[in-house]
Amino acid sequence: MMRKFIWLILALCFTPFTLAEQHLGPSLGMQKRVVHIAADYNYPPYEFVDEDGTPTGYTVELSYAIAEVMGFDIELTMTDWQSAYTGLLDGTFDALQNIAYSDERAQTIIFSSPHSIVNQSLFARKDGPHVNDIKEAAGYEVIVQNASIMHEYLQRNVPDAIIIPAATHSAALRLLASGKHEFALTANSPSLYLSKEMGLSNLEPIARPVAGQRLSYGALPANEDLIALFSEGLTILKNTGRQQAIYDKWFGTLEQSKVPWKKLGQYAFYTILALLFILGGIMIWNRMLRKEVERRSLQIKAQQEQLIQADKMASLGVLVSGVAHEINNPTGLLMLNLPILRGAWEDALPYLDEIEQENQGIMLGGLSYQRLKAEIPYLLDEMQHSTDRIRNIVNDLKDFAREQPDALSQEVDLNQVVETSIRLVDKSIRSATDHFNVHLDLRQPRIMGNPQRIEQVIINLVLNACDAIEHPSATLAISTTLSADQKEVFVVVEDEGCGIEQEALARLTEPFFTTKRDHGGTGLGLSVSAGIVKAHKGRLSFSSTLGKGTVAVASFPIAP
Numbered sequence: 001m002m003r004k005f006i007w008l009i010l011a012l013c014f015t016p017f018t019l020a021e022q023h024l025g026p027s028l029g030m031q032k033r034v035v036h037i038a039a040d041y042n043y044p045p046y047e048f049v050d051e052d053g054t055p056t057g058y059t060v061e062l063s064y065a066i067a068e069v070m071g072f073d074i075e076l077t078m079t080d081w082q083s084a085y086t087g088l089l090d091g092t093f094d095a096l097q098n099i100a101y102s103d104e105r106a107q108t109i110i111f112s113s114p115h116s117i118v119n120q121s122l123f124a125r126k127d128g129p130h131v132n133d134i135k136e137a138a139g140y141e142v143i144v145q146n147a148s149i150m151h152e153y154l155q156r157n158v159p160d161a162i163i164i165p166a167a168t169h170s171a172a173l174r175l176l177a178s179g180k181h182e183f184a185l186t187a188n189s190p191s192l193y194l195s196k197e198m199g200l201s202n203l204e205p206i207a208r209p210v211a212g213q214r215l216s217y218g219a220l221p222a223n224e225d226l227i228a229l230f231s232e233g234l235t236i237l238k239n240t241g242r243q244q245a246i247y248d249k250w251f252g253t254l255e256q257s258k259v260p261w262k263k264l265g266q267y268a269f270y271t272i273l274a275l276l277f278i279l280g281g282i283m284i285w286n287r288m289l290r291k292e293v294e295r296r297s298l299q300i301k302a303q304q305e306q307l308i309q310a311d312k313m314a315s316l317g318v319l320v321s322g323v324a325h326e327i328n329n330p331t332g333l334l335m336l337n338l339p340i341l342r343g344a345w346e347d348a349l350p351y352l353d354e355i356e357q358e359n360q361g362i363m364l365g366g367l368s369y370q371r372l373k374a375e376i377p378y379l380l381d382e383m384q385h386s387t388d389r390i391r392n393i394v395n396d397l398k399d400f401a402r403e404q405p406d407a408l409s410q411e412v413d414l415n416q417v418v419e420t421s422i423r424l425v426d427k428s429i430r431s432a433t434d435h436f437n438v439h440l441d442l443r444q445p446r447i448m449g450n451p452q453r454i455e456q457v458i459i460n461l462v463l464n465a466c467d468a469i470e471h472p473s474a475t476l477a478i479s480t481t482l483s484a485d486q487k488e489v490f491v492v493v494e495d496e497g498c499g500i501e502q503e504a505l506a507r508l509t510e511p512f513f514t515t516k517r518d519h520g521g522t523g524l525g526l527s528v529s530a531g532i533v534k535a536h537k538g539r540l541s542f543s544s545t546l547g548k549g550t551v552a553v554a555s556f557p558i559a560p
Contacts, residue, residue, distance in 0.1 A: 033072040035226060037063060038084035038093040042168040044193045045250040046098050046116075046215070049078050058250040059097045059215075062115060065242060066233030080167045082147040088218065095226055099218035100149035110221055112231040114214035115243070117420070117451075120150050121205040123176060123184045123191060130206050134185070137161045141181035143172040149213055150185045170194045177203055185210070189251065212420055225336060232332065327394050334387045342380050349373065408449040408536055411559055414480055414489055415440040417451050421458040422478065425466070429476065432466035439479040445489035447556040449536040454556075457529040457540075461493040461552045464525070468497025468550060482558070491554045499546040508542055529554075 039047040039060065047057040055078050067074045077084075077093065087093040089108070100118070101111050122134055122142075131137055138160035144151045146165035154161050164181050166172040169190045176184040177200040184191075188209065195203055217230040237243040352369060356362055362369045418440060422429070429436050447454075458478075465476055474496035481490050500508070509530035526540075533540040533554050544550040 034075055035067070035072055036075045036077065036092075036094045037097050038077045038079060038087050038095075039097055040081045040084060040168070041078040042170050043081070043098065043187075043190050044197075045189065046118075047078075058246060059115065061246050061249075062234075062237070062243065063097045065237055065246065066230055069236050070229050070233040072229065081145055082167070085147050088220070091220070094223055095217055095219040095230070097217055098215050100213040100215055102149060102152060104152065105218070108220070109218045110224055110227050111214075112217040112227045113234055114216045115234055116215045116247070117212040118215055119188045119212045120153075120185060120210040121188050121191070122207045122210075123173070123186060123203050124182065124206045125176060125179070126202050126204055129182050131183075133207055134158060134210055136207075137183055137185075140183055143175055143181050143184040143186075145169055145172060145186065150187075150210070153210065154185060170198065173200055173203060174198070212416070224339075228332070228336065327390065331387060331390050331394065334383070335391065338380065338384050338387060342377075345376055345380070410448065410450060412447050412449050412451045412454060414445050414447055414454070414491065414556070417454050418458060418478060418480060418491065420451075421455050421462065424455075425459055425462050428463060428466045432469045432472070433474055433476045434472045435475040437475065437477040439477070439481075441480045441482055441489070443482060445480060445482055446559045447489060447536070448559045449556070453532045454536070457532050457554055458491060458493070460525045460529045461491075461554070465493050465495035465497060465550070465552070468495050468499070470498055474549075483555075487558055488555050489558055491556075493552045494549065496549040499548055500542070500544040500550055501546055502544075505542055505544055509540065 039055065041047075041049045041055075043057070045057055046059045047055070050056050055076050060076065063074055063076070077087075079087075084093065084096055085099075088096050088099075099105070099109070099111070101114070105111075122131070122137065124130055129140070131140075135158060137154075137158055139162070141162040141164050142154060142158075143164045143166050144154060146167060151163065151165065154163055164175070166175060169186050172184045172186055173191060173194055175181060177198075184203075188205070191205075194200075217227060217234075219227050234243065237246075352362075352373070356369050364372050418438075422438065462476075462478065469476060475494075476496075477492075477494045479492045479494075481492070482488070483490065509526050511527040530540045533556070536556055538554060538556040541553050541555075542550060543553075
C-alpha cells in the first residue's frame with residue numbers, strides 16, 4: 001500500500017510537466033496534434049466548397065491561420081450543418097468552427113471567444129406577404145436551416161410558426177424564390193451572397209433583424225484545452241491584424257460603393273458655402289493675427305509638456321506589450337494545469353483515506369493529511385482565482401498597449417451596438433439592480449467606426465456603473481440621443497451609485513488610476529475606452545455627485 005502511495009505522489013508531481021510537453025510538443029520536434037473540425041459545405045462567405053471541391057471561406061482561412069500560430073494541424077470535413085452538429089455531440093468531430101452561441105447549447109458545449117457576429121433576417125418574396133416583426137410570422141410557413149440556431153429560435157419564441165427545415169441556406173432561398181412557403185429565416189451575409197450568386201432577384205429582407213448571434217469555435221467539455229488554443233490563437237490574430245485582413249478579403253466584396261447624385265449636390269453646396277466663409281475669414285485675418293500669435297505662444301508651452309508625457313506613454317506602451325506577452329505563456333500553463341491537479345487530488349483522496357486508516361497520522365509536506373484534505377480545495381480555488389485575475393490584467397494591458405486601427409470606416413448602427421453590449425453584460429446588470437432602463441433614439445443614429453471597439457467602451461461604462469450601485473433599488477439607465485444640430489450622437493450611462501469625488505473625477509481616464517484598487521481594479525478600462533473614443537473623433541466625459549450617482553457620456557460624430 002505504501003508503494004502505491006509513492007507512485008501516486010510521483011504521478012501528481014510529473015503531471016504538469018507531461019501536460020507542458022503536450023502543449024509545447026511542436027516546438028520540441030514532436031508530432032503535431034491533429035484536430036478534426038466539421039464545417040457547413042454551403043454557408044458562404046463563412047465556409048463553403050468552391051467549384052474545384054476545395055474548402056474555402058472566412059472561417060476556413062481563420063482556422064488554418066490559428067492552427068499555424070498555435071502549432072497544430074487541422075483535418076477539415078465539409079458536410080451539411082445537421083450532420084456536423086450531430087457529429088460534434090457524439091464525438092465524431094473535435095470541434096465546429098462556426099457555431100452560434102445560445103444558453104441552451106452552452107449547457108453541453110463550451111465556446112471560444114467569438115470571431116464574428118451574424119445577423120439573421122426574415123426574407124420574403126417581393127410580391128408575397130410581409131410582416132413587421134418575426135413574432136408576426138405565427139401561422140405562416142417559415143423555412144430555416146435544419147438544426148440551426150434559428151431553428152431553435154423559432155421553436156422557442158414563435159411556436160405557432162409552421163417550420164419547414166432545409167439542409168442549407170441555398171436550398172431555403174431556392175424554395176422561397178420558387179413560390180413555395182411564405183418566409184425564410186436565414187443569416188444576412190450568407191443569404192445576400194447566395195441570392196446574388198444564384199440570381200434570386202425576387203427576394204428581399206423584411207421586418208426587423210433578429211438580434212445578432214455570436215459565432216465561435218465550439219467543442220464538448222472534454223476538449224476544453226482545444227477551445228483554449230482556439231481562443232488564444234484568435235487573440236493573436238486580432239492583435240496582429242491578420243484576422244481583419246481575412247475578414248476584409250471575404251466580406252469586402254459584399255459592400256457596394258455608390259455615390260448618389262443627391263449627396264454630390266449636398267457636397268457641392270457645402271463646398272461653396274465653405275469657400276464663402278474662407279473669403280470672409282481672409283478679410284478679418286489681419287486683425288486677428290496678432291492675438292493668434294499670442295495664443296499660439298501659450299499653446300506651444302503647453303504642447304511641450306504634452307510631448308514629454310506622450311513620450312513617456314509611448315515607452316510605457318512598449319514595455320507593457322512585452323510584459324503582457326511574457327506573462328501570458330506561464331499563465332496559460334497554469335490555467336491548463338490547475339484543473340488537472342484538482343482532478344488528480346480528488347481521484348487520490350480514496351487511496352489516501354485508505355492509507356490514513358492503516359497508518360494513523362500520516363504527514364504530507366510537513367502537514368497532517370487531515371489538514372491538507374481540508375485546505376487543499378481552498379488552496380486550489382485561490383490559485384485558480386489568482387490565475388484568472390492575472391489573465392484579466394494581462395488582457396487589460398494588451399488593450400492598453402494596442403494601437404487603434406487607422407481604418408475606422410465601417411458604418412455602425414449605434415443602437416444595435418448598445419443592444420449587443422447590454423446582452424453581453426445582462427447578468428451583471430441583473431445582479432446589480434432591479435431598475436434598469438433603456439431608451440434608444442428612434443432615428444437610429446449611425447457613425448463611422450469599429451463596432452467591436454465601441455462595444456468595448458459601452459461594456460466598460462456599464463460594468464463600472466454596476467460596480468458603483470450599492471442597492472438593487474438604485475436605477476441604472478442607458479440611452480442614445482442626437483445633439484440639437486444632429487451632428488453628434490451621445491451614449492449616456494447613468495447610475496444612482498455611490499458617486500465619485502471631484503478630485504478623482506478629472507483623473508478617471510489616466511492609465512493605472514483607479515478608485516477600486518482594493519477590489520481588483522487595474523485602472524486600464526477607462527483609459528482604453530478614452531483612447532477608443534478619441535480614435536473615433538469623439539469625446540468621453542463624466543459628471544458625478546458623491547452619494548447620488550454618476551453620468552458617463554460618450555459622444556461620436558454622425559456618419560455623413
